[in-house]
Amino acid sequence: MLDALYIATIIILEIEELEIQERCANHGDTWENTKELFYKEARRGTENPYFWSSVKEFSKILEKYYTK
Structure with missing residues (x-):
């Protein structure tokens, strides 16, 4: 079974390690x-479509970073 909090934590740690938080922050909002x-979306579980939407958006940013 997938653990949404684990997935979120791994993605967040990767973003912070690469220091690309500004690219990943919601428009007009802070990274924090x-x-x-x-994390709030992840706590609702893997059935939450908003969680997967965020995973998709963060993945696009990470892909651009790694394939530049």
Whole structure:
């Protein structure tokens, strides 16, 4: 079974390790608020479509970083 909090934590740690938080923050918001919202989505579980939408968006940013 997938653990949404584990997935969120791994993505957040990767973003912070790469120091690309500004690229990942929601428009007009801080990284800290964006991160807290992502954790909130993850706590609702893998059935939450908003969680997967965030995973998709963060993945796109990470892909661009790694394939530049």
